[in-house]
Amino acid sequence: MATIPPVPDNTENFNHVFKLLQGEYPDAEPMLHFKNPLELLIATILSAQCTDKQVNKVTQVLFKKYSSVEDFANADINELGKDIYTTGFYHQKAKHIIGSAQLILTEFGGKVPDTMEELLKLPGVGRKTANIVLARGYNIIEGIAVDTHVTRLSQKLGLTQNSDPGKIELDLMELAKKEDLENLSMTLILHGRNVCIARRPKCGVCVVNKLCPSSEV
DNA sequence: CTCCCGATAT
DNA sequence: ATATCAGGAG
Numbered sequence: 065m066a067t068i069p070p071v072p073d074n075t076e077n078f079n080h081v082f083k084l085l086q087g088e089y090p091d092a093e094p095m096l097h098f099k100n101p102l103e104l105l106i107a108t109i110l111s112a113q114c115t116d117k118q119v120n121k122v123t124q125v126l127f128k129k130y131s132s133v134e135d136f137a138n139a140d141i142n143e144l145g146k147d148i149y150t151t152g153f154y155h156q157k158a159k160h161i162i163g164s165a166q167l168i169l170t171e172f173g174g175k176v177p178d179t180m181e182e183l184l185k186l187p188g189v190g191r192k193t194a195n196i197v198l199a200r201g202y203n204i205i206e207g208i209a210v211d212t213h214v215t216r217l218s219q220k221l222g223l224t225q226n227s228d229p230g231k232i233e234l235d236l237m238e239l240a241k242k243e244d245l246e247n248l249s250m251t252l253i254l255h256g257r258n259v260c261i262a263r264r265p266k267c268g269v270c271v272v273n274k275l276c277p278s279s280e281v
Numbered sequence: 282c283t284c285c286c287g288a289t290a291t
Numbered sequence: 292a293t294a295t296c297a298g299g300a301g
Contacts, residue, residue, distance in 0.1 A: 096297075112298040118288065119297090152286040156300080190299050211297045229298085253297060262295060263291070 077275065078223060078239040084271045086247065089254045096120065101176040101201035103127055105186075106136070108193045109160055114151045122151055133174050136165035160188025178202045191230060199246065208233050208240070209249040213256030220260065220278040 095116035098104040103123065110119045126147055130136050136144075145158040164186040168176060176197065177183045183194035195209040208214070210229040214236075218224045224235040240248050259266050265280065273279040 108297075109299095111296090113286075113296055114298095115288075115296055150287060152288075152296090153284095153298085154286070156285050160299080188299065192298060196297070209297070212295080213297070249297080257296095 075239050079241065079244075081221060081223075081272050081275050082240070082244055082248065082251070084275075085251050085255050086244075088259075088271055089251050097123060098200075099127075101178075101197060102133060102136075104201045105164065105176050105189070105193070105197050106161055108196050109164070109188045110148055110151045110157055112153060112157070114153075118151055122148055133165050133168050133176075136161055137169050139165075157188065160186075163187035164189065176201065178204065180206055191233065195249070205245050208236050208245060210236070211249075211253065212262075213253040214249055216262060217252045217256050217260055220265075220276060221272070222277040 096104065096107040096111060097120045098107050106126070107119055107123050110122060129147065130139060130144075139158075139162055141155070141158050141162060144161065145154045148154050148157055148161075151157065167186055168174060171185070172182060177186070178198065178201075180191075180194050180198065183189050183197055184191070189197075191207065192209045192211055195207045198204040198206055199209070210218075210233045215227070215229060215232055218232050218236060219227070223239060224232045226232050226235060236248065237245070255270075256262070259270050265278075267273050267276070267280040270276065270279070273281055
């Protein structure tokens with residue numbers, strides 16, 4: 065014990081950090097391509113441990129072949145696996161997509177659910193995926209999508225002491241203003257991709273390096 | 282905790 | 292060669 069740095073973490077500090085980051089990424093748009101909640105759900109399931117660019121490449125073809133919940137529910141797992149092969153975890157993802165589509169048909173009247181509770185019942189859907197579907201598919205901002213970037217930046221910026229994504233989400237919810245919830249996740253992700261890169265963070269060009277406990281400059 | 286897993290950057 | 296990418300299930 066006693067090795068955890070005492071981070072002077074407060075709401076004011078967070079708002080300062082976020083304001084600076086928002087200035088860097090004014091139009092923090094989602095990068096996944098989709099035309100409806102179903103496509104968003106599928107694309108987000110596919111995005112696990114995969115770049116959005118690769119997901120878009122796959123879905124561009126995929127959504128022409130499978131265009132309805134029924135198409136996915138009745139898909140052959142091996143064939144779907146080949147269709148999404150390059151996103152990685154292809155067998156698991158194919159199983160999850162088919163399972164989700166079947167549950168949507170049998171339990172949710174063929175419509176992608178618009179509540180956290182129902183979305184979490186879908187196989188392959190956790191809080192991160194559910195938060196994205198709610199926010200981008202239905203304009204319902206309930207929580208914050210905590211992915212690997214959000215986890216890393218929250219820890220490095222001293223916004224949380226936790227490593228569990230669910231706990232980090234709660235920590236960020238307490239710090240952020242309601243009007244910031246919508247863009248918080250995407251802003252942190254963009255900064256994580258462009259500047260605070262996992263392997264070699266560019267602290268020298270980071271707009272919040274003065275406020276960052278982990279800054280290397 | 283481990284496993285699932287290909288594509289990409291370094 | 293290795294770490295990492297809009298994670299979730301067992």
